[in-house]
Amino acid sequence: MRLSLEFKKSILMIFLLLLCVLQMGILWVDKSPGVSIFSSQRFWPKTENIKVEEVKKNYIHPGRIIVSDGTEVYWPLEPDNAFYSAIWNGFTGSYLKQILEQSAADNVYYTDWDTLIKKKCVIVEFKCSVPVGILQWLTGTEKPAMTPFKEISKVAIIPDSLNHNEIILYLTEDGVNVYEYIVNIEQGSIRKEDYYYLLDTIRDNETIIPLRTFGSLYPGIENGELLAVLSEDKELKMIRDLRVTTPDEIVLRQDNIDRIQEYLIESSSTYTAPSKDGTSVLFSDDEKIVYYYDNGFFDYRYRTWTGPKGAAEEALEQALTFIEYRRKNLELDSGIYLTDIVSTNPNYYVFTFNYFMYGMEIKVLDEKGKTIKPSIRIIANRERVLDAKWYIKTFSDNDFAKNYDLNFINFYENKLVSEYPQFNIDFQPQHISTDYLFSGMRAEPYWLVEADKKEIYLKMEPEGE
Structure with missing residues (x-):
C-alpha cells in the first residue's frame, strides 16, 4: 500500500513539473510571437559542428594568376585553366609552408618588384595583403614563422635554380621590399618543365587577352605597374549576365x-x-x-x-x-x-x-x-x-551572353572622359577592374576605376548596341 502511495506521489510530481514547463513555454511564446516552443532552437539545439579547418582554403583565393613572358606582356589565367589550379595548389599546399618554416636570414633581394616581373615568371596576386598568421593557419604551419615580412600581397615564381627539384620564389608585401626563397618541388606540385612549357607557349594561347603595364605605354602615370588591357584593337570577351535571387x-x-x-x-x-x-x-x-x-x-x-x-x-x-x-x-x-x-x-x-563567378567579383550597387x-x-x-x-544571394546564368570590349583605351576614350571630362587632362588610376554589380534581380558587368580618390563605376556596353 505504501509503495502504491509513493508511486502516485511520484506521478503527481512529474505531472506538476511538466505543467510548470508548459506554463513557462506559454509565457515565452507570448513574448516571442510567431515562434513555436516546440520548434525553438533553444529547446532543440543544433548539434551540427562547423569544421572550419576543412573549408578554410575555400575562402582564400588569388586575386589573379598572371604569366609574364619576359617581353612586358602579361597573360592572366582564368580559374578554369588547368595551370591556374595547379599553380595555386602547389603554392598553398607546399611552397608557402616551406617559406614560413625557413629562417629569416639572407632573404632580402636587392631589386624592385617592377624590374623583377619583367622576367619570365608566374605572378600570384592576392586580393589584399594577407597577414603571416593567416597564412600559417591556412597551411597548417606549426612552428612560429620567423619571416622578415608581416604580410604577403604578391608572389613571383621563377623556375630558375641550379637544382632540378628547386624553384625560386620572390615575395613582396608592399611592392618595395622583395624577399627571395628557394623551395623544393615536392610530389604533387607542378613540375619545373611544366613551368617552362607554360612560359614558352603562353603567347600561342589565342583565348587569353594579354595585359600591359600603364608605365610601359604612358610614362606619366604614377602607378606605372598597374595592369590593364591596353591595345590598338578591340579585345572582345563573352560575358554572361547573372540572375540574382534570394x-x-x-x-x-x-x-x-x-x-x-x-x-x-x-x-x-x-x-x-x-x-x-x-x-x-x-x-x-x-x-x-x-x-x-x-x-x-x-x-x-x-x-x-x-x-x-x-x-x-x-x-x-x-x-x-x-x-x-x-x-x-x-x-x-x-x-x-x-x-x-x-x-x-x-x-x-x-x-x-x-x-x-566566372572569375569576376560580384559586388552590390547601392543606387540610392x-x-x-x-x-x-x-x-x-x-x-x-x-x-x-x-546580402544573402544565389547566382545563376541569365539568358543574356554578349561580347564586351575589354580594351581600356577604348573605354577611356569613348566613355570615361565623356562622363568625367577632368580625366582628359589628368588621369592617375590606382585600380582598374571589370566586375559584376547587382542591385536587384540581375548582375551585369561594369568597369570599376579608382582615380582621384574616387571609385567610379560605369556599365560595360556590349558590342553592337
Whole structure:
C-alpha cells in the first residue's frame, strides 16, 4: 500500500513539473510571437559542428594568376585553366609552408618588384595583403614563422635554380621590399618543365587577352605597374549576365519567419517583430539584434563589443564559422572569397568577402547612395562576430551572353572622359577592374576605376548596341 502511495506521489510530481514547463513555454511564446516552443532552437539545439579547418582554403583565393613572358606582356589565367589550379595548389599546399618554416636570414633581394616581373615568371596576386598568421593557419604551419615580412600581397615564381627539384620564389608585401626563397618541388606540385612549357607557349594561347603595364605605354602615370588591357584593337570577351535571387528558404513572408530564424540565427530570439509593411523582421535577445530584409540583406549586431582583439587568424576563424553555418544550411553554391582585411582598430578586425563567378567579383550597387558595397562585411575579434552585413544571394546564368570590349583605351576614350571630362587632362588610376554589380534581380558587368580618390563605376556596353 505504501509503495502504491509513493508511486502516485511520484506521478503527481512529474505531472506538476511538466505543467510548470508548459506554463513557462506559454509565457515565452507570448513574448516571442510567431515562434513555436516546440520548434525553438533553444529547446532543440543544433548539434551540427562547423569544421572550419576543412573549408578554410575555400575562402582564400588569388586575386589573379598572371604569366609574364619576359617581353612586358602579361597573360592572366582564368580559374578554369588547368595551370591556374595547379599553380595555386602547389603554392598553398607546399611552397608557402616551406617559406614560413625557413629562417629569416639572407632573404632580402636587392631589386624592385617592377624590374623583377619583367622576367619570365608566374605572378600570384592576392586580393589584399594577407597577414603571416593567416597564412600559417591556412597551411597548417606549426612552428612560429620567423619571416622578415608581416604580410604577403604578391608572389613571383621563377623556375630558375641550379637544382632540378628547386624553384625560386620572390615575395613582396608592399611592392618595395622583395624577399627571395628557394623551395623544393615536392610530389604533387607542378613540375619545373611544366613551368617552362607554360612560359614558352603562353603567347600561342589565342583565348587569353594579354595585359600591359600603364608605365610601359604612358610614362606619366604614377602607378606605372598597374595592369590593364591596353591595345590598338578591340579585345572582345563573352560575358554572361547573372540572375540574382534570394534562397527560397529565407524569402521573407509572414508564414516563413520561423524558417528564416531557423536558417540564419544560431539560437532562438526572445523577441520577434515583423515590420508593419512586411519588408523586414526583427529578431533580438539579450546578446544580439538582427534585422532581416525582403531583399535578402542580413544585418547582425552583437550588443556588447567586448573581448580581446586576438590574432587575425583567430578573428577570421570566427568570421568563417559565421558564414559557413549559414552557407551550409542554405547550400549556397557561388564562391565566397576573402577580399580585404582591415586591422587598424585596436579592438577588432574588419573582413570583406564577395561572391565570385566566372572569375569576376560580384559586388552590390547601392543606387540610392551611389556607392559600391561588398557582398559581406564582418567585424570580429578572437571570441565572436560583433557585426555582420550580408546580402544573402544565389547566382545563376541569365539568358543574356554578349561580347564586351575589354580594351581600356577604348573605354577611356569613348566613355570615361565623356562622363568625367577632368580625366582628359589628368588621369592617375590606382585600380582598374571589370566586375559584376547587382542591385536587384540581375548582375551585369561594369568597369570599376579608382582615380582621384574616387571609385567610379560605369556599365560595360556590349558590342553592337
